Amino acid sequence: MKKALCIMIGLLITTSHKPLLAKTNLHGLVRSGQYAKGELRTTPQPETAKQSVDGVYIVGTYPLYTPELPPGEGREMTQGYCNMCHSVTYITMQPPLPATTWAAEVFKMIDTYGALIPEDETKQIIVYLQSHYTPETRKNTK
């Protein structure tokens, strides 16, 4: 009789915990992002996410494409040299940067990461980036 009572109590405890185990909104859960189509040359900066109240973080959409760089003198050179190590999305995903920052970026690629870009081409690439990706010259920011 005592044994049966123990089993009954045990079952009661186990089943009463079920709703807790079935809960999916656990704290600290990170939902993965999804890939989505986007317009060319318009990689916008991600929107500032709302603060999560329950510790569930949701990653926004990732662009699925490598954007085309705007036409202009130095475009092919920029694509050729910068694509050697990474896609040109690294350029377009930056917020509009001041002209001096773009020059510093290119020299960082050469001095720190060992990009092999001849001096003449370096100058042309910097001019290209400054003509399309500064706050004054960038046309395609959303």
Ligand code: HEC
């Ligand atoms: C020799 C390889 C190499 C070449 C060539 C190269 N990069 Fe990079 N670049 C890197 C590395 C490595 C990083 C850092 C990657 C990371 O942190 O994920 C980087 C990162 C960047 C970033 C992100 C910001 C930063 O400073 O980390 C920008 C912008 C960038 N590169 C622009 C360029 C441009 C413009 C060119 C062409 C002139 C270029 N890269 C060519 C290796 C290279």
